[in-house]
Structure formats: C-alpha cells, structure tokens
Amino acid sequence: MPYCMYLRKSRKDSENPSFTDEEILSRHQQLLEETAERQGLRVTAIYREIVSGDSIAGRPVMQRLLREVSAGQWDGVLVVEIERLARGDTEDQGAVAKAFQYSGTKIVTPLKTYDPGDEFDEEYFEFGLYMSRRELKTINRRLVRGRQASAKQGKYVGSVAPFGYEKAPLTGQKGFTLIPSPDAAVVQLIFRLFLSSAKMGTGDTATQLNQMGYRTRQGHYWSGSTVCKVLTNPVYMGKIKMGYRPKIKTYEDGVQKVLRPVRKFGEYTLIDGLHEPLVSEEVWQKAADKLHASTLSRTVSSRTPQNPFSGLLKCAVCGYGMKRQQNSRGGIVYCTTPNCSCKASDVTEVEALLMQALREIVDSFEEEYPQLETLADEAAAHRKKLEHTRQEISRLEKQLGNLFDLLEQGIYDRETFVSRRQRLEEQLDDLRQGEQATQEELTAAEQNQRRMAEMIPRIQEVIDGYGLLQSVVEKNLMLKSILSRIDYDKTERNVPPRLHLTLRFDG
Secondary structure, X not given: OOEEEEEEOOHHHHOOOOOOHHHHHHHHHHHHHHHHHHHOOOEEEEEEEXXXXXXXXXXXXXXXXXXXXXXXXXXXXXXXXHHHOOOOOHHHHHHHHHHHHHHOOEEEOOOXXXXXXXXXXXXXXXXXXXXXXXXXXHHHXXXXXXXXXXXXXXXXXXXXXXXXXXXXXXXXXXXXXEEEOOOHHHHHHHHHHHHXXXXXXXXXXXXXXXXXXXXXXXXXXXXXXXXXXXXXXXXXXXXXXXXXXXXXXXXXXXXXXXXXXXXXXXXXXEEEOOOOXXXXXXXXXXXXXXXXXXXXXXXXXXXXXXXXXXOOEEEOOOOOEEEEEXXXXXXXXXXXXXXXXXXXXXXXXXXXXXXXXXHHHHXXXXXXXXOHHHHHHHHHHHHHHHHHHHHHHHHHHHHHHHHHHHHHOOOOOHHHHHHHHXXXXXXXXXXXXXXXXXXXXXXXXXXHHHHHHHHXXXXXXXXXXXXXXXXXXXXXXXXHOOEEEEEEEXXXXXXXXXXXXXXXXXX
C-alpha cells in the first residue's frame, strides 16, 4: 500500500514571521519528499493543515487522516516530527497511538521510522507524544504570562486593532501599542452624537452615521449593536482590558469544549494603556451611564426574544440579517439596511412559507431516493468496486516490483523492461483514477443515504411540532436544528417572498 504525507504548521514555526504558512508547509513538503525518495516510498496523498489547535477536535484534516489510518488505508505516514500528530491531552494522544498501533501504520520522519509493531519504537513513540504535550503546556504558560505582563505594562495584546486605531510596534522594546487611524474622528463623532440628546439612542446614532456616509471598517452599514460596541469599549478612554474573555474548558457528553464568555464591565481588570485615548474618561463614563440607564428602563417583556428566525433569516439582496418588529398582525420581518430594496412580510406568512418549503424538501428527497435499501445497495456496490480496484492496484504494484528482479537476473533486457514498466504504470494510473472516482461515488452515495436516514425524520419532526410550540426560543432552536440559513427574497410589495433554505446536515 502507498504512503501519505501530513503537513501541519506549529507554534514553533510561527517564531519566524518572515515565512508565510504556505512557505513553511512547502519547505516541510520538500524535506519529506526527499525522505520518501531516499527510502523509496511512494507518496500518493498529501494532507495540509494550517490550524494549530491543541486538540484533534479542532483539526479536521487530522480527523480524516486518523479515520484512514484506522481503516488500514496507508502503509505509513510521513511527518516532519511525531509532535505534529498530537500535542493534545492524554485522550488525544491515546487515540493517535491506538490508530497507528492497531492498523500497523508506520510513522516516517526524516530522522527515524517508527514501527508500531516494534516494542521499543512503540515506547519511544508514546514517550515522544508525552514530551510534546509537556512542551505544549510550557509554551502555553509562557504565552499567557507574556500576554499578561504586556497588558500590565499598558501594551496592546489583541490581534486586531479596534476601530479607530492601528497597531504599531513599540520603539526600543517588544510589543505593540495603538495609534489613531483616520477612523478616529468617526469614533469621536459617535460619542458626540450619542450624548447630544437624551432621546438619542444607539439606533438613532447608527442612522445618522449611515446618512452622513460613514461605514464600518468592513464597509458595512452601522447598526445599533455596532455603535454600542464602540461606546462600551474602554480602549477609547486609554484603557487596556485584562480577563475580558477568559478561556473556560468544560466537558459535555465526554467531549471537551472551550468557552470564551464575555465578562461585563466591572468584572474584568482595566489598566492604563500606552496609547492615546480618543475620548476622555468623563465622556466615556457619561455614555456608559446612559446605556446602563436605558437598559434598566426596559421592561422584562421587551427583552423576551420575539423573533423565531433569529440568526437564520438573511436578506437575499444585501446579505444582512433581518429583524422582527411587532405590529397588530403579530409582527413583521424587515431588512435593516438603509435604502435596501427588500420588502417586509408578516411573520405568520414567512412561517407558513417556511413549512411549505420544508414539505417540498421532504417530497423531493422521497422522489429522488425512494428507498433507503436502494441507497444501501448502491453504497455496497461502490465499496465492492473500490475493494476490487485496490486489489488490482496492489497486484500491479507487486508485478512492477518484480520487473526489477527480472532485469537484475537478466531475464529481461533493458528495452523489454522499459516497455513492460511503461505499460504497467499506465495501467496503474488508470486504476488510481478509477479508485478516486469510485471513492467520490461512494462518498456521494453515503451522503445521500445519511440525508435520507437522518434529515427526513428531523425535518418531518419540525413540520409536525413547530406549530405546537408557544415559546419563540423553542421555535428558534427547533429551526436551527435543521437549518443553518434562510435567504429571504422579496423586492415587490403584495407578493409572497421567496425562501431559499440551507440545511444543517451536521445535526
């Protein structure tokens, strides 16, 4: 069987900022190609992963590689060093070790080849994973201490500068600070507009900014929420935040999850920054007090979620999220983008059209794939064809290897050897192309089978249960269980909107 190559950028590579991610992986690929050529290994696939996650759960390419290794698809995997495979916790390291040991897959590095069937190599491999985990913890502690020390000195430790600022390296020392950008005047204008009148809210401020032609850094229209983010950021009065979004690890159903909750003002530490403030502390505090008073004045009912399409419904014209507004007919959904040609509709009308669209999806699935048994038979046929193709590839590879023996024994002259080798390699190329095509067909068949087996019952459950729910929150959660997006298209009045649904197959 062939070998594959796994390339992953690590934190150690980031210490040299003169190289991009692609340049780093290209250098690693060249090193491993030289290793494969030196050892006579045939590499047929290269897996590249840019992310540098602590856990395998955050590395999709690694997850795919482990599935293939567990299935015995590879003779070996080439990596720059074994630490690239797993630096996570003991559970991740155990998963990696078992995948390679049980399948007998070798790990090839430029310095050493690890054979899981060899007792000493197995111990050395496990020890290497353990040491890489310790190194990762040391690096993380050093990074956290460095960020905390920089923040305490008033340096800016964020990756992206806030609106109205640019990051700039400090002179004569490590670290960064902030310098005002051309957008600094817009930040100051936001504070002036918001404090200009007791009746001026964040939405009113956003409206005036849009009418004056101002846009956010990404070129989007201002909204009440984006204005609020500016008004509540203490960086504009010259402060640096510490402990604003702490990392909290939790376990749910045996799966580790990392949460980054946002702490409220007063729950995190403020430090005098080295950067120039855009507004005085007095002005910033006045804006904060006004926002706080506005929040307290709202009734409990006004804070109750009212939009069943929250986080799902997007305007097909401008791409922005749509909001709900109460009226005598039970509410409407509308696009908040100024001058957008999108027209509003009643919530009840959109709900009815949504249920109709879901029924059409179920019908189309059942028409296209009438029986799960048919899909299962189709997938089984692809698997059998794939197995036969791989057996043929293995047979031809052995036959190709025998050619060299026949040449050395003098049974074949060089001309015969070259001719037969060329014919075998052409046959191998055809088989490998067929293998890839069959694999794609198998993947498609399995995906269709999964859609029928999983999606139709889930969609039908929503169709049957949505109208029975009274809670808007429950309706929203039910829709999000099967949908990731709803595009709303309506540019003429008195006509129903067109809905395009994006299904959520990951459950």
